[in-house]
Amino acid sequence: MTLSRRKALTLGLGGLAFAAIPGLSLASTVEELTAAFTAGATAATDGITLTTPEIAENGNTVPVSVDAPGAVAILLIASGNPEPAVATFTFGPAAGRQFAATRIRLAKTQDVIAMAKMADGSIKQAQATVKVTIGGCGG
Numbered sequence: 001m002t003l004s005r006r007k008a009l010t011l012g013l014g015g016l017a018f019a020a021i022p023g024l025s026l027a028s029t030v031e032e033l034t035a036a037f038t039a040g041a042t043a044a045t046d047g048i049t050l051t052t053p054e055i056a057e058n059g060n061t062v063p064v065s066v067d068a069p070g071a072v073a074i075l076l077i078a079s080g081n082p083e084p085a086v087a088t089f090t091f092g093p094a095a096g097r098q099f100a101a102t103r104i105r106l107a108k109t110q111d112v113i114a115m116a117k118m119a120d121g122s123i124k125q126a127q128a129t130v131k132v133t134i135g136g137c138g139g
Helices: 005-020 030-038
Strands: 049-051 062-067 071-078 085-090 099-104 110-118 123-132
Touching (some): 030 110, 062 110, 062 123, 085 099
Antiparallel strands (some): 049 062, 062 099, 071 085, 071 110, 110 123
């Protein structure tokens, strides 16, 4: 695999963005991740949309999308995975839309939690239960 300058820059900026949110890289439980991301703020349930399938036939590739207008960061957590932190997306002032879509790996039937840090410092949270029929993380 050749590593172009663009890929190296993207990987480096992604690592810096992940490291910029204090404590996320060291947290290992859902409670620790939530506390590090929210900094003690209470989460509201409006203003964020989490889209997941109700049943995933294969836990290796579960489509997830989060829409949080006005967010500066979105955190995805899979509560039943061995490593619950799935992804963190950050948005700068030039972002046209605060939307993220990806495919995640789920070990078993579990809750998927999306948290959004808004520009005003408030926190929004959405949660969905995904039933997995074939496990993706060694299941």
